[in-house]
Amino acid sequence: MKQARSEVQTAVKAMLAIAVMLFLVEVLIMYALRYLGFEFGTRFTLLNGILLAVICAPPIYWLVLSPIRNQYIRRLRGEGDDEDLSHMAITDPLTRIMNRRGITVGLLDAMAHAERYRTPLTVAMADIDLLKEINASYGRGGGDRVLKDVAGVLADALRMPDKVGRYGGEEFLIVLPHTSLVQGKKIVERIRNSVSKWDFNVGSKKIRLTISIGVTQYKDGEDLEQLMSHASKALQEAKQGGRNKVVASKSR
């Protein structure tokens, strides 16, 4: 209660200060205009000025000052910093999706869940085809733009609780909980197909590109390294098979 009252007092004081400042600015403008030869009644103008200052002060306070003040208070209290930092620690700065650390934690969670509740889990490794050539043709900036947009297409194509993260330079890891290999293959095939039909902007040009995907299903008792190695092998097969392909790891 006491805190709410002091908040109201602060707001009223700030609004009064804004109103006074606005009024002073208006008076200055009025004298400047008069100096330039414009003529108007002083009393009428002063009344208008007060009215305008009183009307404008509350929105200026609520829209501009109050958010800045709240943010300042949050920073002072150290609130939000931890959240921001932990978010930054698991986010890839280029693509804004999870980085390797973030998606690995997500995958470990999904593995634990699958093992505990005996639900299927499918994992896919997607890799942009011939990114080196895109870099060579359009510069590293062009390659970066493509990476960012591919990440966007992948993220848009997935639904909760699926996850995607940038696992390496041009590699993306896709985690599909509650999904069998047969279902997972269909999902990643749909993703591969939509990437291949997407027009990617590079500078003023639009280009087409493809991705290759290796997909595998988690088996109880498997560790992260084993699971990732199956996904990587399947991806290598997709590359060797001519790229723009989905290859599922052989039944194990």
Ligand SMILES: Nc1nc2c(ncn2[C@@H]2O[C@H](COP(=O)(O)OP(=O)(O)OP(=O)(O)O)[C@@H](O)[C@H]2O)c(=O)[nH]1
């Ligand atoms: N622009 C950009 N390029 C990257 C980034 N990370 C990795 N690369 C590039 O990705 C390319 C990967 O080259 P390769 O492994 O030969 O693969 P590729 O050219 O995509 O060919 P395949 O994977 O065999 O289809 C290299 O040229 C890297 O420099 C990045 O963050 N930005």
